[in-house]
Amino acid sequence: MNRQSSTGKEEFKRKETMNIYSISVQSLKRRRTKTFFLIFGLVLAVSSVVALTVISKNMSESVSKDLDEYGANIIITPKSNELALNYGSLSIGELSYDRSNLFESDVDKIKEIKNFKNISVISPKLLVVDKIDSLQTLIAGIKFDKEYALKKWWKIDGRIPEKASGVLLGSEASTKLKLNLNDKILIKGTNFSVVGVIQPTGSQDDAMVFIDLHIAQQLFDKGENLSLIELSALCYDCPVEEIVRQISQKLPNAKVSAIRQSIDSKMAAVAKFEDFSFGISIVILIISLLIVFTNVNSSLNERIREIGVFKAIGFRNRDIFKIVFFEVLIASGIAGLLGYLIGIAAANIIMPLLDSNAVIGFKFDPEIFLIASMLSIVVGIMAAFYPAYKATKLDPTVAFRTL
Structure with missing residues (x-):
C-alpha cells in the first residue's frame, strides 16, 4: 500500500x-x-x-x-667561477677559473626536456677572434638557417649562404675589411666568398663575420666546442623560467639565463x-x-x-x-x-x-x-x-x- x-x-x-x-x-x-x-x-x-x-x-x-620568435630569450653559456682581482683600492679585472665547455651534443640534450615543444629555435654559436687582412675580427660560426630564424629582422644585401664556402658580413665588418658582395675573403688560410652583407642593425652583429659552424670548428681546431647557445622559447603557455629550470637540469655545467626584459615585454x-x-x-x-x-x-x-x-x-x-x-x-x-x-x-x-x-x-x-x-x-x-x-x-x- x-x-x-x-x-x-x-x-x-x-x-x-x-x-x-x-x-x-x-x-x-x-x-x-x-x-x-x-x-x-x-x-x-x-x-x-x-x-x-x-x-x-x-x-x-x-x-x-x-614576439617569441623575434629574437632569443634564453642564453646558454659555459659555467665558470670568477674572482675579482684588486690591488689596494685598484680593481685590475676578474679571473675566470674552472671554466666548463659547451658541446654540440648539448643541443641534443636540450631536445630531451619536457617542454621542448615550447622552444621554437635553437641556435648554437662558436665565437673566435682572428686576423683577417691583418685586422682583428670577431668571427662567428653559426648554423645559418637557425640564426636567420632567430633574427628575422636581418635585412641582407645578397643572400644567406647555402654552401660552406659562403660567408655573411656585418655592415661594419664589410666597411672595415673593404669587402663587398662576391669578393673573396681569406680566413685561416681558406678562401671564402662573400654572398651577403647584413644592413646595419645597431647590434654587435654589425662588426662580425659569419661562417658555417662546422667549418669554424675545423679551421680553429675547436672540435665540437661551442661558445654559447641562444634559444627562442614560446612563453605563451609555459613560463620561460620552467624551461630554464629543465635545461639547467640537463646541462649542469652550463649557465642558463633568461633575458628578463624580453620576457616581461612579451607577457605585458x-x-x-x-x-x-x-x-x-x-x-x-x-x-x-x-x-x-x-x-x-x-x-x-x-x-x-x-x-x-x-x-x-x-x-x-x-x-x-x-x-x-x-x-x-x-x-x-x-x-x-x-x-x-x-x-x-x-x-x-x-x-x-x-x-x-x-x-x-x-x-x-x-x-x-x-x-x-x-x-x-x-x-x-x-x-x-x-x-x-x-x-x-x-x-x-x-x-x-x-x-
Missing part, C-alpha cells in the same frame, strides 16, 4: 513537472516577439563573449609567438589583449543582463491575469517560479547554441582584419561551447530571478481585478 502510494506521488510529481514544462513551452510559442527579444539579449551576450574570447585567445597566441603585450577583451565582455554582459531583465519583467507584467488564474486553480509559488525558470532555461539553451555559432562566425570575420595570417575555422571547441552554454544560462537566470520572485508574490485577487 505504501509502495503504491509512493509510486502514485512520484507519478503525480512527474506529470506536474511535465505540465509546468508544457506551459513554459506554449508561453514561449504564444509570445513570439517577447521570446525573440529574450533570446536576442542572450545571444548578444554569448556571441560577443565567444567572439572576444576566440579573438583574444588567437591574438594572444599570435602576438606571443611573433599579451596581457593587454586579454585585459581589453575582459573589459569589453563585462560591459556587454551588463547590457545583455539589462535587456533580458527588462524583457522578462515586461512579459510577466503582461501576464498578471494568467498568473492569477494559475494561483486560483492551485498552483503554488514554486510552480509559478518553475514556469518562468523553464521559459528562461529553454531560451538560454537556444541562445547558447546560436551565440556560440554566431560568435565563431564573427571571430572568423574579424580576425583576418586584425591579423592577415590568422586562420580560426569552424572547428568545434568543447571548452568554448561549454562556456557559451553556461554563460547563457547564468545570465538568463540572474536576469529572470527577481521578476520570477515578484510573480510568486502576486495576490490572485489583484490579478482578477484586471479581468
Whole structure:
C-alpha cells in the first residue's frame, strides 16, 4: 500500500513537472516577439563573449609567438667561477677559473626536456677572434638557417649562404675589411666568398663575420666546442623560467639565463589583449543582463491575469517560479547554441582584419561551447530571478481585478 502510494506521488510529481514544462513551452510559442527579444539579449551576450574570447585567445597566441620568435630569450653559456682581482683600492679585472665547455651534443640534450615543444629555435654559436687582412675580427660560426630564424629582422644585401664556402658580413665588418658582395675573403688560410652583407642593425652583429659552424670548428681546431647557445622559447603557455629550470637540469655545467626584459615585454603585450577583451565582455554582459531583465519583467507584467488564474486553480509559488525558470532555461539553451555559432562566425570575420595570417575555422571547441552554454544560462537566470520572485508574490485577487 505504501509502495503504491509512493509510486502514485512520484507519478503525480512527474506529470506536474511535465505540465509546468508544457506551459513554459506554449508561453514561449504564444509570445513570439517577447521570446525573440529574450533570446536576442542572450545571444548578444554569448556571441560577443565567444567572439572576444576566440579573438583574444588567437591574438594572444599570435602576438606571443611573433614576439617569441623575434629574437632569443634564453642564453646558454659555459659555467665558470670568477674572482675579482684588486690591488689596494685598484680593481685590475676578474679571473675566470674552472671554466666548463659547451658541446654540440648539448643541443641534443636540450631536445630531451619536457617542454621542448615550447622552444621554437635553437641556435648554437662558436665565437673566435682572428686576423683577417691583418685586422682583428670577431668571427662567428653559426648554423645559418637557425640564426636567420632567430633574427628575422636581418635585412641582407645578397643572400644567406647555402654552401660552406659562403660567408655573411656585418655592415661594419664589410666597411672595415673593404669587402663587398662576391669578393673573396681569406680566413685561416681558406678562401671564402662573400654572398651577403647584413644592413646595419645597431647590434654587435654589425662588426662580425659569419661562417658555417662546422667549418669554424675545423679551421680553429675547436672540435665540437661551442661558445654559447641562444634559444627562442614560446612563453605563451609555459613560463620561460620552467624551461630554464629543465635545461639547467640537463646541462649542469652550463649557465642558463633568461633575458628578463624580453620576457616581461612579451607577457605585458599579451596581457593587454586579454585585459581589453575582459573589459569589453563585462560591459556587454551588463547590457545583455539589462535587456533580458527588462524583457522578462515586461512579459510577466503582461501576464498578471494568467498568473492569477494559475494561483486560483492551485498552483503554488514554486510552480509559478518553475514556469518562468523553464521559459528562461529553454531560451538560454537556444541562445547558447546560436551565440556560440554566431560568435565563431564573427571571430572568423574579424580576425583576418586584425591579423592577415590568422586562420580560426569552424572547428568545434568543447571548452568554448561549454562556456557559451553556461554563460547563457547564468545570465538568463540572474536576469529572470527577481521578476520570477515578484510573480510568486502576486495576490490572485489583484490579478482578477484586471479581468
